[in-house]
Amino acid sequence: MYTPKGMLDRDAQLRQYAPLVHRLAHLMIARLPASVELDDLIQVGMIGLTEALARYEPSMGVQFETFASQRIKGAMLDELRDADWMSRGSRKLQKDIESAIHRLEQRLQRPPRESEIAQELGMTLDEYHETLSRMRGTQLVYLEDLGGRSDDGEEGFLERFLPDDAEQNPESILADRRMREALVDAIQRLPEREQYVMSMYYEHDMNLKEIAAVLGVTESRVSQIHSQAVARLRARLREH
Known part of the structure; x- marks a missing residue:
């Protein structure tokens, strides 16, 4: 599958093989406890794809x-093994950061700076950086708060954009495309340095040490930038 310019059409390949992810997720969920979310497996499966x-x-x-x-x-x-890595308190902090980013983006109409996020959270910049370090390992695809329905019955992001019958339903295929377009758009709106980190980490499979060497910062700082980028993406995807 190639684009008119002769490049591999990654988007078309993802569409073609997305049903494989759904099928494997359904097979695996049947043997797992009820606490495991199918949407989580599908999301990490898409990363594997x-x-x-x-x-x-x-x-x-x-x-x-x-x-x-x-x-x-x-x-x-890997997701099942790592699912319980984050304590309830840390997960609350993560959601607090995402909410602060969302409020600031609405107010400022631009990506907020770290100092602005820290102020919104009532933290010093050092305290905010320490919080980001505690979020190390945060994954964009841990989407328990985006899947299913909320307490007030509102549909979650995954319920709208990753339906289980994507292989059969043309409308579902369109919805899946909308989800991926939303993600691409969110990544393109990240601050430049965060885009670099996400690209090196996920597209070029570089580790934190290698990314740190490229950027001229510490591994800890790269981890903080990654955690912040993930928080921005999650905050923005909630809008769709």
Whole structure:
């Protein structure tokens, strides 16, 4: 699948293989406790699919679907192992940060600076940086607060944009495209340095040490920038 310019059409590939993610998630959820959310598995599975698309080479001697299935299931298993890493208190802090970012973006009509976020939270800048460090490992795809329905019955982001019958329903395919477009738009609105970190971390598979060397900062600072970028993305995706 190629674009008119001869480039691989990653968006078309994601559409083609998204049903594989859904199928594997349904198979896995059937053997898991009720506390595990299907939407969470689908989201991490999509990351596994993205990684498979980036790393697959025909010279590997295996079918892409076989290779992708291993990556997708591996991503889901990693999520299950890491699901309880964040304490309830830390998760509340994360949501507080996201809410502060959302309020400031509405008020300022631009991405808020770190100092502004800290002030909105009633913290010093050092305290805010320490909080970001405590969020280390935060993933965009941990979307318990975006999936399902809220207490007042409002549909969540995932319920609207990642329906289970995407393979069968043309409207669902369109909705899935809207979700991905929303994510791309949110990434493009990140401050430049945060875009760099997300690109190096997810697209180029660089570790924190390598990113730190490129940016000329510490690994701890890269972790803080990553956590803040994820908080911005989650805050913005709630608007869709």
